[in-house]
Amino acid sequence: MKQFKTLLFAFFIVTQISFSQVRIVRELDNNWKFQKGDFENAFQTNFADSKWQTVTVPHDWAIYGPFDKEIDKQSVAIVQNGETAASEKTGRTGSLPHVGTAWYRNKFTVSAAEKSKKVILLFEGAMSEPQIYLNGKKVGEWAYGYSYFYFDITDFITAGENTLAVKLTNKEFASRWYPGAGLYRKVSLIIKNKESIDQWGTSVTTPFISKDEAKVNIKTKASGENGYLVTTIFDANGQKVSSDKVTTKFGNEFDQNIKVQNPKLWSPETPYLYKAVSQWFVGSELKDEVTTRFGIRDIKYEANKGFSLNGEIRKFKGVCLHHDLGPLGTAVNVAALRRQLTILKDMGCNAIRSSHNMPSLEQLELCDEMGFMFLAESFDEWAKPKVENGYNRFFEQYAEKDIVNLVHATRNHPSIVMWSSGNEVPDQWGDEGVKRAKWLQEIFHREDPTRPVTVGMDQVKATMESGFGALLDIPGLNYRVHLYEEAFKKFPQGFILGSETASTVSSRGIYKFPVVQAKDKQYPDFQCSSYDLEACSWSNVPDEDFVLQDDKPWVIGEFVWTGFDYLGEPTPYDEKWPSRSSYFGINDLAGLPKDRFYLYKSRWNKSEKTLHILPHWNWEGREGQVTPVFVYTNYDSAELFVNGKSMGIQKKNNTTPQNRYRLMWMDVKYEPGTVKVVALDKDGKAVAEEEIHTAGKAYKIVLDPDRKTIKADGKDLSYVTVSIVDEKGIPCPNAVNQLQFKVTGKGTYRAACNGDATSLELFHLPTMKAFSGKAVVLVQSLKEAGNIELTVSAKGLKTAAVTLNSSN
Numbered sequence: 090m091k092q093f094k095t096l097l098f099a100f101f102i103v104t105q106i107s108f109s110q111v112r113i114v115r116e117l118d119n120n121w122k123f124q125k126g127d128f129e130n131a132f133q134t135n136f137a138d139s140k141w142q143t144v145t146v147p148h149d150w151a152i153y154g155p156f157d158k159e160i161d162k163q164s165v166a167i168v169q170n171g172e173t174a175a176s177e178k179t180g181r182t183g184s185l186p187h188v189g190t191a192w193y194r195n196k197f198t199v200s201a202a203e204k205s206k207k208v209i210l211l212f213e214g215a216m217s218e219p220q221i222y223l224n225g226k227k228v229g230e231w232a233y234g235y236s237y238f239y240f241d242i243t244d245f246i247t248a249g250e251n252t253l254a255v256k257l258t259n260k261e262f263a264s265r266w267y268p269g270a271g272l273y274r275k276v277s278l279i280i281k282n283k284e285s286i287d288q289w290g291t292s293v294t295t296p297f298i299s300k301d302e303a304k305v306n307i308k309t310k311a312s313g314e315n316g317y318l319v320t321t322i323f324d325a326n327g328q329k330v331s332s333d334k335v336t337t338k339f340g341n342e343f344d345q346n347i348k349v350q351n352p353k354l355w356s357p358e359t360p361y362l363y364k365a366v367s368q369w370f371v372g373s374e375l376k377d378e379v380t381t382r383f384g385i386r387d388i389k390y391e392a393n394k395g396f397s398l399n400g401e402i403r404k405f406k407g408v409c410l411h412h413d414l415g416p417l418g419t420a421v422n423v424a425a426l427r428r429q430l431t432i433l434k435d436m437g438c439n440a441i442r443s444s445h446n447m448p449s450l451e452q453l454e455l456c457d458e459m460g461f462m463f464l465a466e467s468f469d470e471w472a473k474p475k476v477e478n479g480y481n482r483f484f485e486q487y488a489e490k491d492i493v494n495l496v497h498a499t500r501n502h503p504s505i506v507m508w509s510s511g512n513e514v515p516d517q518w519g520d521e522g523v524k525r526a527k528w529l530q531e532i533f534h535r536e537d538p539t540r541p542v543t544v545g546m547d548q549v550k551a552t553m554e555s556g557f558g559a560l561l562d563i564p565g566l567n568y569r570v571h572l573y574e575e576a577f578k579k580f581p582q583g584f585i586l587g588s589e590t591a592s593t594v595s596s597r598g599i600y601k602f603p604v605v606q607a608k609d610k611q612y613p614d615f616q617c618s619s620y621d622l623e624a625c626s627w628s629n630v631p632d633e634d635f636v637l638q639d640d641k642p643w644v645i646g647e648f649v650w651t652g653f654d655y656l657g658e659p660t661p662y663d664e665k666w667p668s669r670s671s672y673f674g675i676n677d678l679a680g681l682p683k684d685r686f687y688l689y690k691s692r693w694n695k696s697e698k699t700l701h702i703l704p705h706w707n708w709e710g711r712e713g714q715v716t717p718v719f720v721y722t723n724y725d726s727a728e729l730f731v732n733g734k735s736m737g738i739q740k741k742n743n744t745t746p747q748n749r750y751r752l753m754w755m756d757v758k759y760e761p762g763t764v765k766v767v768a769l770d771k772d773g774k775a776v777a778e779e780e781i782h783t784a785g786k787a788y789k790i791v792l793d794p795d796r797k798t799i800k801a802d803g804k805d806l807s808y809v810t811v812s813i814v815d816e817k818g819i820p821c822p823n824a825v826n827q828l829q830f831k832v833t834g835k836g837t838y839r840a841a842c843n844g845d846a847t848s849l850e851l852f853h854l855p856t857m858k859a860f861s862g863k864a865v866v867l868v869q870s871l872k873e874a875g876n877i878e879l880t881v882s883a884k885g886l887k888t889a890a891v892t893l894n895s896s897n
C-alpha cells in the first residue's frame with residue numbers, strides 16, 4: 090500500500106505549522122485478489138479468496154490471452170465503413186479473453202482516528218459496469234468502463250480491516266476495439282476531515298493574460314462553515330508567487346482572483362507549470378490542503394483566423410490514440426505512456442486525441458509536463474448503437490454524469506484545449522441527434538465555460554442538412570477530404586478541424602509490388618505495404634490531408650488515425666484470422682516507427698532534418714525488377730544513387746499530392762548493394778546524405794534500451810529494441826528468428842512485442858519471433874535497486890546482453 094502524505098512546508102505558513110496530516114491519499118495497488126467468473130458471495134467479508142490469484146492494480150485480466158478467433162466474434166455489417174451485408178469479424182476486439190465477469194477483492198486497514206474522518210473511494214476507470222461493495226454492503230455502481238468516479242464510503246468503513254470487493258462485467262458486442270478488462274487504472278482511498286475541500290473541488294482558469302500579469306481565477310468548493318481559504322501559487326521552482334485569503338463562500342464555493350506577475354506561459358514548446366496550494370481553515374484550524382497543478386495559457390478559436398495559443402495562430406499536428414499500450418494491454422503505466430509521447434515529440438507531434446473515451450489522468454499529467462495539446466473525448470456512441478451492447482445502453486442514465494466527471498477530474502490540465510462529446514455517433518442522423526448534440530455541448534459549457542466542444546463527424550452531408558454540424562463549437566470532420574470546402578462554406582464557425590485523418594494502413598518493414606495507390610488492398614500474408622499508398626474506402630493517404638492543412642488557412646489542424654497501432658480493428662483484414670491488431674499506426678504495436686513516422690516528421694519537426702529512404706534493400710529474387718525508392722525528407726530535392734549510379738534528381742512539385750510531399754524514384758531496378766540519397770539545396774549543392782545497404786546473413790543480436798536507468802519502484806520499464814544484424818552490423822530487414830529473453834538481477838521480464846498484427850504469440854511469455862528484423866522487450870524494475878541484465882538469444886545467432894540499472 091502506497092501512501093502520499095500532504096505535509097505542510099515549513100517555509101509556508103510558519104504560524105500554523107503543525108506537521109499534521111490533513112489528508113491522506115492511499116493508492117490501493119498491491120495484494121488484490123482476482124478471479125474470473127461470477128461468485129454469488131464474493132462481496133461478503135468472509136468469502137474465501139485465498140486461492141484466488143494475487144495481482145497488482147492497475148491490472149488487465151485479458152492481455153495474458155490466449156488469442157482466440159471465437160472471442161467476441163462479431164457477425165455484423167460495419168455501417169460506418171459503408172458495409173451493407175453482415176460478415177464475420179474475428180479480430181475486431183483483439184481476440185483476447187476480455188468478455189465475462191470477474192471479481193477483485195482487497196483488504197485494507199483504517200485506524201480508529203481515520204474512521205472518524207471522511208473517506209472517499211476513487212476509481213480512475215474500471216472495465217466495465219463496476220459494482221462496488223465494502224464490508225459486505227453495496228456502495229454503488231457505475232457503467233462506462235472509461236469513467237472516473239468515486240463514492241463517499243464514510244458510512245461503510247470500519248476501524249481495522251475492511252474488505253473491498255469489485256465485480257466487473259464485460260459483455261460481448263460492446264466495443265469496436267480491444268477495451269481491456271479489469272481495474273486497469275488506479276484505485277485510491279482519500280481520507281480527509283469532514284470539513285474539507287470537495288473531490289475535484291478546485292477549478293483554475295486564467296481569464297486574463299498580458300506580458301506583465303495574469304489573472305488566475307480559482308474556484309474552490311469546500312464543506313464546513315466559519316472558515317477561510319488561503320490559496321498560494323508557487324512557480325515551477327517551488328518559489329511562492331502570490332497568495333490570497335478569502336472568507337466569503339457563495340453556496341459552498343469560494344472564488345478568488347490571484348495576480349501572477351510576469352507569467353510564464355504554457356505551450357507545447359514551453360510547458361511551464363505552476364501549483365496552487367489551497368488550504369482550508371475552520372476557525373483557525375487547518376482542515377484540508379489540496380495542490381492543483383495548472384498552466385497559464387490562452388486559447389482562442391476564431392472565424393477565418395483559426396486556433397491560437399497565447400495569441401499565436403497554430404495548427405494541431407495531432408494523432409489519435411486508443412488507450413491500450415500494446416503488449417501491456419490497457420493496464421496504465423507511466424513509463425509506457427511517457428515513451429509514446431517521447432516518440433511522438435520526436436516526430437514533431439503537438440496534440441493528442443483520446444479516441445474515443447476519457448484519457449488516463451497519467452497521460453494528461455505527462456501531456457502537461459511534456460507539452461502536448463489535448464482533445465479529450467468522451468463517447469463513441471450516444472443513444473443509437475454502433476455495437477449492440479455499446480454505450481447506447483447507458484446513454485440516457487449516465488451521459489451527463491460521465492461528462493461532469495470528465496470535466497471535473499481533468500479541467501485543470503492546461504494541455505486540454507478542446508472537449509469532444511462524440512465520435513461518428515449514429516445520432517448524426519435524425520432530429521433527436523441534433524438535440525442530443527446541443528444537450529451534451531451545453532453540459533460541457535456549464536461545467537467548463539472556457540473550452541469548446543467538437544464531434545468527429547463522418548456523416549458530413551447529413552450534418553450539413555440537419556443543423557448538427559452548425560451548432561457545434563468546432564466542426565470536426567473525420568476523413569472526407571472532398572467535403573472540407575463545402576463544409577467550410579455551409580458551417581457558420583469559419584474553420585474546420587480534421588478531427589480524424591488519413592487511416593492509411595501499413596506493416597512495418599513490409600513492401601508490396603507493384604507500387605500503386607489502392608483502397609482496401611489485401612495480400613495473402615495479411616500485411617499492408619509500407620509505401621504508404623494504401624488506405625480504406627472511407628479514408629485517404631497522408632498527402633491528401635497535407636494539401637488541405639497547407640493550403641487552407643481555415644483548417645485548424647489534424648488528428649491522424651493513429652499514432653500507434655492498437656489491439657483490435659485489423660482493417661483491412663477484419664474478416665481474416667489471425668489478424669488481431671490494427672495497421673493504422675504511424676508506429677507499430679511495439680512502438681517502432683514505420684516509414685510513415687518519417688513522412689510526418691519531415692513536415693512536423695522543424696528543428697531537425699529528416700532524410701529517410703524506403704524500402705529496405707534486401708530483395709533477393711527481385712534482381713532487375715522495378716523496385717521504387719521513396720525518400721521522406723524536409724529537403725526539397727535530392728539525387729539518388731544505386732551502387733554509385735545516379736537514378737536522377739527528384740524535386741518536390743505540385744503535380745500530385747505525393748509529388749508535393751515525397752521524393753519518389755519509380756523506375757529503380759533492384760540490384761543488391763547500396764542506395765544513397767544526397768539532399769540538395771536551392772543551388773543544387775549537396776547538403777546531406779544517407780545510405781542503406783543490402784544485409785548479409787543474420788549473424789548477431791543488438792540491444793538498444795530506451796532508458797538504461799529506471800526507477801526501482803516495481804513499475805518502471807525499460808524498452809529494449811532487439812535488432813538482428815549481419816556480421817557488419819547492417820540490419821537484416823527480413824529476419825524472423827525466434828528470440829528467447831532472460832532477465833536476471835533486480836528486474837523482471839514484463840513483455841515483448843514485434844509489431845506483427847497477425848502474431849498469436851503471447852506478450853508475457855519470454856519468447857517471440859522477430860518481425861522485419863526487430864522486436865521490443867519490456868524490462869520492469871523491482872522495488873529493490875540494482876543491476877538488471879537482459880539476455881536475448883536465438884538459434885544460430887550470437888547472443889546479446891545489456892545491463893540496465895534501477896535506482897531509488
Ligand code: GAL
Nearest residue numbers: 512513567589592625628650
Ligand atoms: C473511423 C473511426 C475510428 C476507426 C477508424 C478506422 O471512422 O472513428 O474509430 O474505426 O475509422 O479507419
